[in-house]
Amino acid sequence: MNIEWDAGKYTKDFSFVHQYGNDAAELIDCKAGGAVLDLGCGNGSLTNRLKNKGFHVIGIDDSEDLLNVARSNYPDINFIKADAAAFTLNKPVDAVFSNAVFHWIDKDKQPSMLSCVYNALKDNGQFVFEFGGHGNNALIHGELEKAFLKYGYYYKMPFYFPTIGEYASLVEQAGFQVRYAVLFVRPTELKGEQGLKDWIDMFVKTPFLAVASPEDAESIKTMAVRNLKHVLYKNGKWYADYVRIRMKAYKD
Numbered sequence: 001m002n003i004e005w006d007a008g009k010y011t012k013d014f015s016f017v018h019q020y021g022n023d024a025a026e027l028i029d030c031k032a033g034g035a036v037l038d039l040g041c042g043n044g045s046l047t048n049r050l051k052n053k054g055f056h057v058i059g060i061d062d063s064e065d066l067l068n069v070a071r072s073n074y075p076d077i078n079f080i081k082a083d084a085a086a087f088t089l090n091k092p093v094d095a096v097f098s099n100a101v102f103h104w105i106d107k108d109k110q111p112s113m114l115s116c117v118y119n120a121l122k123d124n125g126q127f128v129f130e131f132g133g134h135g136n137n138a139l140i141h142g143e144l145e146k147a148f149l150k151y152g153y154y155y156k157m158p159f160y161f162p163t164i165g166e167y168a169s170l171v172e173q174a175g176f177q178v179r180y181a182v183l184f185v186r187p188t189e190l191k192g193e194q195g196l197k198d199w200i201d202m203f204v205k206t207p208f209l210a211v212a213s214p215e216d217a218e219s220i221k222t223m224a225v226r227n228l229k230h231v232l233y234k235n236g237k238w239y240a241d242y243v244r245i246r247m248k249a250y251k252d
């Protein structure tokens, strides 16, 4: 994944990420006791929610910092450190679930990730996921790109936000049958008066590695936030322009 996580701040100020994942999780229709893998489980909140639904859960994540939080909060869940695009399970599961993860995986690694998921599932197993789709945060990235240029830098987009058609094709090419697919707009409230600045600090890290000084980085963020205020700040609250892809597919 393209990020070093600040696990404490993520858990404290960005809990909406896993709260929004609940709706997608409703698409899993295994019996109680069914085995479910939470791929990119982060701090384990949603993994625990799945456990409370009666599933036998496993969480996989590549961030040791997030896994430390997950293991300390939910010591009875099996959390495994692994790359989502290069993992195997000892025993196949009934369902693989993932929320807000796949946009962090580079486009060229998506086929390996989908093939790992396919191999991790039992025959007819379910693959249920949600992540950022085409147009996700387009206003934010557009203004960051302009601000980078103004200060003499190139903005390299750090996320993969495919169209629904592109992604459904990839999922089919991996051997799945797609039975449900939707792309929808979901303005997402951010926490506090500094909500957008905090969001950029938390999630948009890699493009700033190319910025020569902390002063330039701050100026870029200030400019982008100022230019976005008239569209993303309403009635005293910041809203990020989220667009989601949600799908359910079966191992054929």
Ligand code: BEZ
Pocket (backbone or CB within 6 Å): 100, 103, 131, 132, 136, 137, 159, 203, 242
């Ligand atoms: C998302 O959930 O869509 C997302 C979150 C942070 C950065 C990029 C996308």
